[in-house]
Amino acid sequence: MKVKICGLKTVEAALHAAHEGADALGFVFARSKRQIYAEQAREIIQELPEGIWKVGVFVNETPEKIAEIAEIAGLTHIQLHGEEETSLYRKQGKEVIKSVSIKTEEDIDRIRQIEADYILLDSPPGHYKGGNGTKFNWELAAGLEVRNRVILAGGLNPENVKTAIQTVHPFMVDVSSGVETEGEKDLAKISVFIREAKGTREDEK
Numbered sequence: 001m002k003v004k005i006c007g008l009k010t011v012e013a014a015l016h017a018a019h020e021g022a023d024a025l026g027f028v029f030a031r032s033k034r035q036i037y038a039e040q041a042r043e044i045i046q047e048l049p050e051g052i053w054k055v056g057v058f059v060n061e062t063p064e065k066i067a068e069i070a071e072i073a074g075l076t077h078i079q080l081h082g083e084e085e086t087s088l089y090r091k092q093g094k095e096v097i098k099s100v101s102i103k104t105e106e107d108i109d110r111i112r113q114i115e116a117d118y119i120l121l122d123s124p125p126g127h128y129k130g131g132n133g134t135k136f137n138w139e140l141a142a143g144l145e146v147r148n149r150v151i152l153a154g155g156l157n158p159e160n161v162k163t164a165i166q167t168v169h170p171f172m173v174d175v176s177s178g179v180e181t182e183g184e185k186d187l188a189k190i191s192v193f194i195r196e197a198k199g200t201r202e203d204e205k
Ligand SMILES: O=C(O)c1ccccc1N[C@@H]1O[C@H](COP(=O)(O)O)[C@@H](O)[C@H]1O
Pocket: 006, 007, 026, 028, 030, 031, 032, 033, 034, 035, 057, 058, 059, 081, 120, 122, 128, 129, 130, 131, 132, 133, 134, 153, 154, 155, 156, 174, 175, 176, 177, 178
């Protein structure tokens, strides 16, 4: 199972996640308590190993601004977490992850029309567009046939990630709030989350 740890703001937490086996790290450039700026992200990203995905999280940002931030920070992937028309963002030579809020069966049907390299399933927006720590009904996504492109997010934590994986069978799991304590990334929780996700046997249930 691939793992993305999102909302990183320090070199220490990012390096810890990378050393523990994370496959992708996320940097939030949208309105959020986890928002950072391009130069801050660059300071972190330049310390990271080559192969790990460096994902920029954006909400309704213009393609031009995203291209500028991606260049400064050294991003490898773009995560669109608003109401973006994905075709406008797919010309930048970076893989695009598009988030979809899941509330009903119809939201699952919509996924088939989305042009993106990966589809990120999240709960409906709360105070912010994402990163609110709330889960959706995973059973809605249990029958998805595009699982090799699905990233599961929304309210995951070290205690529930195993059940989440065994229900949805995604390509990757993504967590932010669930590996924090008092609003800061918790290194011990990051370690346990990665260990649980990577140690899960999908056919065990
Ligand atoms: O993490 C944020 O602050 C954030 C802000 C705006 C858009 C997306 C954001 N994060 C993404 O939200 C999901 C779920 O996070 P959580 O585990 O429920 O806290 C995840 O994909 C983050 O990448």
